Amino acid sequence: MATPSRRHLADRTSELRPFLAMEVMERAFRMEDAGIDVVHLEIGEPAESPPRAASDAVARALAEGETAYSDSRGLRSLREAIAADYDGRFGVRVDPERIIVTSGTSPALLLAFSLLIDPGDEVVVPAPVYPCYPNFIRFCGGVPVFVPTEAENGFAIDLDRIAEAVSPRTRAILVNSPCNPTGAIQTRATLEGLAHWGLPILSDEIYDGLTYDDRKVASASELEADTFVFDGFSKRYAMTGFRLGWAVVPDWATRPLQTMQQNFFISANRFVQHAGIAALKEGGPDVERMRLGYQRKRDLLVGGLRRLGFGVPRVPDGAFYVLADARSFGADSRDLAEVLLERARVGTTPGIDFGPEAEGMLRFCYAVEEEAIEEALSRLEPVLNELRADTQRKSEREEEG
Ligand SMILES: Cc1ncc(COP(=O)(O)O)c(C=O)c1O
Secondary structure, eight states: OOOOOTTOOOHHHHTOOOOHHHHHHHHHHHHHHTTOOOEEOSSOOOOSOOOHHHHHHHHHHHHTTOOSOOOTTOOHHHHHHHHHHHHHHHOOOOOGGGEEEESSHHHHHHHHHHHHOOTTOEEEEEESOOTHHHHHHHHTTOEEEEEEOOGGGTTOOOHHHHHHHOOTTEEEEEEESSOTTTOOOOOHHHHHHHHTTOSOEEEEOTTTTOBOTTOOOOOGGGSSSOEEEEEESTTTTSOGGGOOEEEEOOHHHHHHHHHHHHHHTOOSOHHHHHHHHHHHHHOHHHHHHHHHHHHHHHHHHHHHHHHHTOBOSSOOOBTTEEEEEOGGGOSOHHHHHHHIIIIIOEEOEEGGGGOGGGTTEEEEEOOSOHHHHHHHHHHHHHHHHHHHHHHHHHHHHHHHO
């Protein structure tokens, strides 16, 4: 009898690719442990503090013994506060029974993909793409079908291209607006066009509220359609480490999602849920202050990157990233990010993390202090000048040879 393998890894784990932004960050941490200081523009993490009301609410909840499990779908009071927030921001009435609270937006995405995808099923995904989506889809046995969007037209989703991508195996269409990594906002007409297929729309709205120059974001919650709307506290409220998010789902999805949540996660952290209620009720002024700050930082970073020779055809409308064309410094974004980390001590995310459409680009996060942006730009300048000269010499040699 053959000996059973004791260290067998399930095939689906081989479908997972490392999250490069995290890889760069972890490498930067090792450099910092060795006493080298690094400017972190690689990870989508606000340097701002969470609203004071949220931190106070956690301390209070702990002192009051709010340490047990909660309803698997989340505290009723939090789900009511989330519903009131949709009413306040979009004028949409959401039944709290259709809300499921999770430990960050990521588990909500995993639950929804697990609910909808059988092996071989397809999900239509505009690209460049938040790297975890294709990993979630493949992990569930599904196939992401990418629909490219281009910087030249503001990364707008082309509905004709969506039509070409939809097939009998399509189980959902994904949209992320404002988008990580492009910062693009999709219009209400585009969302309606996506809904035209009658397929579930998975709308990741984790950056809503973070839009600039008076741009407003349309929410899929406003559509008369089967929408799964994902959101959370990580970005808008600068609460990444609290691990708190939610999904608003169609009523036919609530019960199976609840069953999955009960089995896989039991519930989100109860005392953290109190922070969520406080953030929604009292954090508005903090969000507005941070948003105005991000707008200034965006302009500072875009101006600086253009000066250094990066291509930024369009200033991003939302989220807190710039996806910049870096091809004059080298074609391989992974190599380039590595060189910039080693030589300039600046963390950036290689464009390839967001799919082949973003190869040759680097993503910079501007949710950091202004001084960090200025420091990064001045550290990058000499290294980029050398890289540009190298690239030019190389292409001249190639032309001669
Ligand atoms: C588009 C997008 N969705 C989801 C997430 C995950 O957020 P959370 O911290 O709520 O799990 C991120 C984090 O970077 C993101 O950029």
